[in-house]
Amino acid sequence: MLNLEVNIGGLRLKNPVMTASGTYGFGKEYSEYYDLSQLGAVVVKGLTLKPREGNKAPRIAETPAGMLNSVGLQNPGVEAFLEHELPFLRKYNTPVIANIAGNTVEEYCQMAEKLGSQVDAIELNISCPNVKEGGVAFGTKCDSVYNITKNVKQFCKVPLIVKLSPNVTDIVEIALSAEEAGADSLSLINTLLGMAIDINSRKPILANVVGGLSGPAVKPVAVRMVYQVAKAVNIPIIGMGGISSWQDAVEFILAGADAVAVGTYNFVNPAAPIEIIEGIKKYMDKNCYKNLSDFKGKIQAC
């Protein structure tokens, strides 16, 4: 019997495949394509304390094997989420993870408090490249990562996942700061900061000038970071960045990820997360693995 279960810092998932924040709305759209109960977990669009309109359009640019986005955390706010969006997701038998972003440490704490135990875990987004006020600023210095994690943890009634930015010199020291401050799990990577220019109009394609790079193009960077962080920390890791197939998911698990998230590729193949779950099963079957731990992190570095 195959067992795909995994424990993410206290959150039990029936399988390791979740959806990445911001690429999956609040689940409604993709629920028309398959039964959300099949998913390991749903991570919802990044929430802020108050509703946000986000940035001006254009908010997307395609790049080689990737895309830039500058949505800028458009969302209805944490209260509207609880009232109007969460009930729908609760109809499904899958954990819901709230991704939160704030302008101040206090805002993050308030949000954690408001969410209480109505969600199954909280993902701390300290790595959004698309908002001026906060986001990424919290995620690039060890002491501020430590500080925000430590503070939010006090208000957090559910497992706390800290989502790391790849736009740093040393991902390992950032990861260690989050772990030390009490993070139950880490997710990585958020988007790389990038830019594209339309040479005909001579304007940046994104109205916001810069945006976050995601998709297959970033996969080698993400796999490297997961590998480095997995060797250094003792908490579970949710790996993401460019996953488009079960082979990619297995690559992240071999690198040391306990679970994976599918982001950009949902746009290309709405059924991607489900096909990835099936693919992982076949891979395990073929290799006679019974549990994810039979191959998680098990690469033979030469």
Place this chain on the structure above:
Amino acid sequence: MLNLEVNIGGLRLKNPVMTASGTYGFGKEYSEYYDLSQLGAVVVKGLTLKPREGNKAPRIAETPAGMLNSVGLQNPGVEAFLEHELPFLRKYNTPVIANIAGNTVEEYCQMAEKLGSQVDAIELNISCPNVKEGGVAFGTKCDSVYNITKNVKQFCKVPLIVKLSPNVTDIVEIALSAEEAGADSLSLINTLLGMAIDINSRKPILANVVGGLSGPAVKPVAVRMVYQVAKAVNIPIIGMGGISSWQDAVEFILAGADAVAVGTYNFVNPAAPIEIIEGIKKYMDKNCYKNLSDFKGKIQAC
């Protein structure tokens, strides 16, 4: 009359298109495909004080729209370069730029001294992700960037270009440190640190485990960094990272690059640098630009 000339911190180029270090050997191979005198400049393979064998094979992995390499600075050493490789390049009417890497600041200085004014400029490689001893370690902290630049500058008889690593939290502060220390020009970006795993053999594809990501996949990151740095510094910038067409080259120039370098794409299309020079000419002609400065950095940020 179109004028493609550009002055890179004292080094005059007939056009802004050069070849990126490590992708072009010492020019011999590509000289069979076209006349090297057409190039803006040739940047040779990274040199070290003593000959180096480099890392074990496999040293290359293909990734979505990119590649990883872990050559590890295989080179004959600076003396053999001067004796056996430079004379060939000197037959062409194009400047030669030596890319140098060392284990210590002293080594860098010694190399600059040995090269003297036999080359037309020196590119300081403090961003090679593939050598354990030094390379990237020099390039990720402001004080060490300042220190090494300042020291090498004293021994450097030709324009000094500092090549920056993209694997940093804040590229602008690194760039400013190099400028302050006396760099005549900056080149960016070197490769992003990445990794790929073969899920069948369960081994990293590169024998060295991690390697440097280059090619079109990294272009958005490179364009963003060039844009940010160009706004902050007053020295010329050589932009590179994923350039595969004249459109890409123009994108970098619009972002603020004074010149560009073609790396990985030489492997795909040996004539790429020449086709890019032609394309830039046509673009200028079509837009009635007479000089590169007519469009360099001239984007209209919304």
Place this chain on the structure above:
Amino acid sequence: MKNEICELIYNREIAKSTFEMAFRSENMAAAALPGQFVHLKVNEGLYPLLRRPISIHRIDKSSGVVAIIYHIMGQGTEELSKKQSGYIDVMGPLGNGFPIIEGKKCAVVGGGIGTAPLLEVAKNLSDCDAYLGFRNCTYKVEEFEKSCNKVYVTTEDGSVGYKGYITEQLEKYISEYDIVYTCGPKVMMKKVVDICASNNVECYISIEERMGCGIGACLVCACKIKEENGDWHYKKACKDGPVFNAKEVLFDA
């Protein structure tokens, strides 16, 4: 709903760099409304990565065939044009479509490739005129002639129909209409919206925003929509649109 791997029926150039493609899908043909779009994977593999949104041009419910018209703009549409046979991965029909309001005197006003989604609108209206503006080469005019009372055609160079812009024709007869449906370049649509506003004619426009998911999950396709109270907020072109009442749309973005 699902994305469907549809059999390609044809894919041919109908004007310079402009292609018509038809594929078979009983489900999509049965469900599709005028003004909805499909989201296409132009080839296999990761380059280009994202799907491309293209409006539905023709719906043949009896034979289960859907047709689109597209212009080659870049890599994605270029790849699409290379497809000769086989299958194509389609999500759709997506978006809201044009509201078909009967018993009114209507006009469809299209510019260039923006004429494509208007054919089904015209077919579904009993009293409709068409205003079709092109740069130089025209296409599908005869199809509109079959479904419309009058068809006005303009080209910028005057090679077919009137010389000039289609809005110049619309301006002449605007007072005849109750409702205008429009799709085309932003400048043209702005002009159409102005003409309708000045003449108190109801106007529906189909908006083009760059898209990611195409179904409302990623929020990249934001367009500014006015509220009753004068405020505005971002709505999703893919799911709340692409068709909006012209009164609601803020064009500044």
Place this chain on the structure above:
Amino acid sequence: MKNEICELIYNREIAKSTFEMAFRSENMAAAALPGQFVHLKVNEGLYPLLRRPISIHRIDKSSGVVAIIYHIMGQGTEELSKKQSGYIDVMGPLGNGFPIIEGKKCAVVGGGIGTAPLLEVAKNLSDCDAYLGFRNCTYKVEEFEKSCNKVYVTTEDGSVGYKGYITEQLEKYISEYDIVYTCGPKVMMKKVVDICASNNVECYISIEERMGCGIGACLVCACKIKEENGDWHYKKACKDGPVFNAKEVLFDA
């Protein structure tokens, strides 16, 4: 030298997942030596990005045609196999090729797809036997029969020829030969090299390393080559090789 856009003549499956492709190039056919390779762009666009190195299988100087045989391993070769007609972007001929030494009794020893480059070697030698090892399906055996004295074939499942590994056959007759040329999986080549060494037979092997530029500029294709004094250093499989004297090669990498 230049990369050439060559007309595709055919591209057909000759065994399961194994294709033969021929293209026209007067220049390459005129210049090519047995054991050299071509570096192919498998499609247009950026995915896959890099070229793929494939050995030259057949050179027809009179008609200016070059043929290759390749096995589908991943994305690159998969894309290549889809090409039905048109043109293909080829760099070549590249590398050094096998030294053709006359007046000796020779054997070519190939495993699987590694048999492909050996045909031209056999054709250029007057006294040559062939040892061809396959997993289950064989190909091009009749071509070798035309140019060789004796042809030994093995398959792992015994479906054609002897059952087992080709090295078992070579071992029986090794004492007859002066020179052995080999290409195939690393394990097989190691075994061939050992057999030759034990029997004092000169042996040339064609090495497979992952490649970037294919012409000596990027240094990714490093293989360890022994020096006279016992030292070793990295040489380039693409330019110094792919063929080396077996004595020089250090297999540890």
